[in-house]
Amino acid sequence: MKYLFGNWKMYLTHQESVVLASHLSGRSFHEQSLCVAVFPMMLSFLEVDKQLHQSAIKRGVQNIAWTPQGAYTGAISAHMVKDVGASYALVGHSERRYIFGETNEDIRKKIDAALEAQLIPVVCIGETATDKAENKTEYRLKKQLMKALEGLSLQDNQLIIAYEPVWAISQGGSGKPCPPLVAEERHAWIKEEIKQYTKAAIPVLYGGSVNPGNMLSYMSCTDIDGVLVGSASTTVENMVAMIEAADKL
């Protein structure tokens, strides 16, 4: 199974999100070999879900709270999003870690909450430019993986890892993607690391400046199970091109 996930971040208005979803709703692809999901902003989730309900495209959210219910102003729980149709939740995206200050501990609580609500967490890990410059990439990834996975009892495909080097993520436009060969080596290393924690099959996706022009160079690598696309996933043209290309793999 290959994965093509589109994280719309905070790029689109409500109206734009709904229009994009409605244009995608008629797309068909081989669902046995390709899993496509979009992650709209929370305000648009219900309407996007409605547009895609009959389609093969699944829906996820960009963030969840770690507690199920109660006096938590501004928070939305894993149970709540599961209840309205979400299949996936991004957890620990680098923008949540580095802009909103989420720690490995917060992220672990969110992973536990997602699993408890039967939502598949897409756990994002990745080294920053500073980590890379200081040769701390493996240290960073080991730590993030350990905090995320230690002690979990997982079944196949119950959790997904997205390797997103922070330096490769675009800032609303063109970014500096990680060369596919480097990404592939890193994925192989991550898969070995994961084996310390679980025997379950855990898909590992690549994210960071993926677009229709470079997507296949990642997707066609054996150790890369798919891609998590940010800014390039916010137009119909790009999404359709990526779905069509991924479907031919």
Ligand code: PGA
């Ligand atoms: P990008 O974002 O494709 O815009 O670089 C990827 C991500 O942050 O998931």
